[in-house]
Amino acid sequence: MAWTKVMPANPVVAVAGATGAVGREMLKCLEALNFPASEVRVLASARSAGQKLPFAGCGQVPAGELTVEEMTEESFKGVDIALFSAGASISKKFRQACYDAGAVMIDNSSAFRVEKDVPLVVPEVNAADIAWHNGVIANPNCTTIQMVVALEPLRALGHIDRIIVSSYQSASGAGAKGMAELEDQTGKYLAGEPFEPSAFAHQIAFNCIPHIDVFVDGDYLNDVPEGYTKEEWKMVVETKKIFGDNTVEVAPTCVRVPVLRCHSESINVEFDRPVNIEDVKNALANGTHVVLEDDPANNVYPMPGLHRGAFDTFVGRVRRDHTVADNRGVAMWVVADQLLRGAALNAVYIAQALLPEA
Amino acid sequence: MAWTKVMPANPVVAVAGATGAVGREMLKCLEALNFPASEVRVLASARSAGQKLPFAGCGQVPAGELTVEEMTEESFKGVDIALFSAGASISKKFRQACYDAGAVMIDNSSAFRVEKDVPLVVPEVNAADIAWHNGVIANPNCTTIQMVVALEPLRALGHIDRIIVSSYQSASGAGAKGMAELEDQTGKYLAGEPFEPSAFAHQIAFNCIPHIDVFVDGDYLNDVPEGYTKEEWKMVVETKKIFGDNTVEVAPTCVRVPVLRCHSESINVEFDRPVNIEDVKNALANGTHVVLEDDPANNVYPMPGLHRGAFDTFVGRVRRDHTVADNRGVAMWVVADQLLRGAALNAVYIAQALLPEA
Numbered sequence: 001m002a003w004t005k006v007m008p009a010n011p012v013v014a015v016a017g018a019t020g021a022v023g024r025e026m027l028k029c030l031e032a033l034n035f036p037a038s039e040v041r042v043l044a045s046a047r048s049a050g051q052k053l054p055f056a057g058c059g060q061v062p063a064g065e066l067t068v069e070e071m072t073e074e075s076f077k078g079v080d081i082a083l084f085s086a087g088a089s090i091s092k093k094f095r096q097a098c099y100d101a102g103a104v105m106i107d108n109s110s111a112f113r114v115e116k117d118v119p120l121v122v123p124e125v126n127a128a129d130i131a132w133h134n135g136v137i138a139n140p141n142c143t144t145i146q147m148v149v150a151l152e153p154l155r156a157l158g159h160i161d162r163i164i165v166s167s168y169q170s171a172s173g174a175g176a177k178g179m180a181e182l183e184d185q186t187g188k189y190l191a192g193e194p195f196e197p198s199a200f201a202h203q204i205a206f207n208c209i210p211h212i213d214v215f216v217d218g219d220y221l222n223d224v225p226e227g228y229t230k231e232e233w234k235m236v237v238e239t240k241k242i243f244g245d246n247t248v249e250v251a252p253t254c255v256r257v258p259v260l261r262c263h264s265e266s267i268n269v270e271f272d273r274p275v276n277i278e279d280v281k282n283a284l285a286n287g288t289h290v291v292l293e294d295d296p297a298n299n300v301y302p303m304p305g306l307h308r309g310a311f312d313t314f315v316g317r318v319r320r321d322h323t324v325a326d327n328r329g330v331a332m333w334v335v336a337d338q339l340l341r342g343a344a345l346n347a348v349y350i351a352q353a354l355l356p357e358a
Numbered sequence: 359m360a361w362t363k364v365m366p367a368n369p370v371v372a373v374a375g376a377t378g379a380v381g382r383e384m385l386k387c388l389e390a391l392n393f394p395a396s397e398v399r400v401l402a403s404a405r406s407a408g409q410k411l412p413f414a415g416c417g418q419v420p421a422g423e424l425t426v427e428e429m430t431e432e433s434f435k436g437v438d439i440a441l442f443s444a445g446a447s448i449s450k451k452f453r454q455a456c457y458d459a460g461a462v463m464i465d466n467s468s469a470f471r472v473e474k475d476v477p478l479v480v481p482e483v484n485a486a487d488i489a490w491h492n493g494v495i496a497n498p499n500c501t502t503i504q505m506v507v508a509l510e511p512l513r514a515l516g517h518i519d520r521i522i523v524s525s526y527q528s529a530s531g532a533g534a535k536g537m538a539e540l541e542d543q544t545g546k547y548l549a550g551e552p553f554e555p556s557a558f559a560h561q562i563a564f565n566c567i568p569h570i571d572v573f574v575d576g577d578y579l580n581d582v583p584e585g586y587t588k589e590e591w592k593m594v595v596e597t598k599k600i601f602g603d604n605t606v607e608v609a610p611t612c613v614r615v616p617v618l619r620c621h622s623e624s625i626n627v628e629f630d631r632p633v634n635i636e637d638v639k640n641a642l643a644n645g646t647h648v649v650l651e652d653d654p655a656n657n658v659y660p661m662p663g664l665h666r667g668a669f670d671t672f673v674g675r676v677r678r679d680h681t682v683a684d685n686r687g688v689a690m691w692v693v694a695d696q697l698l699r700g701a702a703l704n705a706v707y708i709a710q711a712l713l714p715e716a
Binding site: 182 | 526540541545559561564566567568573584586607608609611616622626635657659660662664676678679680682687689
């Protein structure tokens with residue numbers, strides 16, 4: 001039975017993990033979308049308490065500074081929507097406090113994504129799933145979000161049977177420290193100075209690391225073949241859940257590349273019936289929050305170094321995968337800002353979907 | 359009818375394009391393999407004539423310096439093996455001169471690769487094809503070479519029906535100027551200084567460019583679907599030719615990444631019958647010039663930033679592709695030095711294969 005709450009038109013919003021890379025972007029998204037908040041609370045660990053965060057204002061909240069408060073169980077009293085991006089253990093720790101306070105938790109961590117009564121939502125795809133939440137709505141993993149946003153417009157053309165995806169993931173997936181390490185380490189590499197990897201298991205400067213999140217040890221989910229990372233298996237499980245379709249198969253390879261904050265994905269899709277490439281392009285061009293950027297003759301295609309800060313998901317290199325029979329195959333290249341589309345923005349879009357109809 | 363030539367045990371070798379990134383590596387390969395040359399001539403454009411190249415010696419050639427000569431039609435008189443890496447137009451220009459001089463041209467450009475009477479050779483795979491050359495043997499494209507070297511050991515396990523490959527290609531594919539531009543531009547990016555792309559169509563620092571070589575305009579080869587690059591279509595055509603198998607289908611996406619000189623490839627392979635993953639790993643471990651580097655528990659997998667200068671092709675992340683029925687699918691990650699395995703070393707291996715049996 002779904003948890004019910006009458007959401008006020010001007011909710012109190014808490015941002016938990018407000019000083020992190022995603023938390024800061026959540027504040028920018030609230031500003032950019034002029035989210036109709038009556039109050040915005042910024043919560044973080046005791047270490048950050050008292051810090052002032054500039055805020056351009058949104059809804060009934062004026063421009064000015066927001067003062068970081070230490071997150072405790074008391075922090076959620078009076079909160080309507082709690083945007084969490086402080087890691088899985090923090091989300092687990094404060095789940096009950098949010099529930100007790102009547103705050104809907106929108107959680108960016110992987111803590112609850114596979115729980116049966118927790119909707120996993122990308123509003124452009126499955127906003128309807130919000131209806132059955134029980135206090136927690138999970139934000140999917142960044143790699144999954146941009147893939148399903150790009151593929152959603154194509155589901156009207158036929159059933160997607162199989163997706164083979166190789167990712168080119170940015171340093172921002174490891175947070176602000178990941179981006180800082182990429183820049184700092186690259187500078188040291190160029191100067192011939194020594195460096196020690198910290199945010200990543202290996203050197204990231206001028207390197208690719210085919211390993212993101214832990215290797216799945218068999219406990220994470222049933223029937224994971226040996227040798228996959230959790231990051232990869234998230235794409236398998238989350239895509240099925242968001243599409244509400246257990247028959248879509250995903251074969252992922254997730255790779256970290258020396259890019260700052262946009263992820264790219266090389267995707268081969270197999271449909272259950274023939275699809276026309278022009279129809280695919282038209283569907284993408286008309287997709288929600290999707291931009292078709294596909295003009296090879298003029299060297300136009302999405303590139304992760306050039307879409308920093310973008311809200312949309314960019315698709316290009318759309319072409320026939322000639323190795324799938326009966327014109328059922330399509331290949332494409334998808335780029336989106338990892339901190340925004342892949343995390344903060346998706347969470348704020350979910351918050352928007354919780355608002356009462358105007 | 360194949361061109362016949364009695365190759366002397368100590369041939370005269372010419373390196374055409376000796377001052378380029380690949381040419382320099384060709385000299386290093388001759389040294390490293392102690393190629394039994396009686397003479398090594400280094401040829402380049404008039405601009406480089408007179409330049410001295412250090413050489414550690416090989417065969418009957420003592421250590422010392424080699425003096426660059428201007429390449430003319432006269433340069434090939436007395437030459438037995440001419441290693442070309444000076445661009446397709448130069449290869450075309452000097453083909454006849456090599457033929458007339460009785461020099462076997464081993465050409466690293468794409469000039470002759472699809473010609474019916476020009477063998478396209480990766481010695482570990484199809485050394486036998488050398489027998490039917492008519493004066494020219496083509497070196498395949500770098501992305502194709504490392505893929506077929508990695509897949510060759512698996513062909514004993516079943517027929518490879520389909521390959522889906524996404525590449526992560528290094529700046530060295532654009533030669534010495536590509537590597538210099540990546541380093542220089544990255545330094546400028548970090549310093550906040552302006553830069554102008556030159557070797558690449560777009561910024562390469564902290565970026566990925568899903569475009570290598572020209573977009574195929576329909577003239578390059580028959581039946582290329584719209585939207586592919588020549589780099590991608592080379593993988594389709596060259597893989598069939600090297601494997602001598604028109605039924606192997608290749609679906610490629612080629613992407614430039616900010617890495618200096620090793621290419622990486624994310625590969626999903628579909629066999630015609632079930633394959634066992636342990637058998638795949640064993641076959642790779644026993645493959646010629648293949649190193650299985652696959653110990654996820656200890657964060658061991660191939661990485662392009664760490665294999666600069668390596669002769670071998672490294673394979674890791676070997677696992678079941680669970681989206682292919684009947685256990686016929688395998689996924690893997692392949693890394694090799696682009697200038698060596700993907701170019702210079704392959705050419706010198708071909709030269710070795712031309713030598714008379716000892």
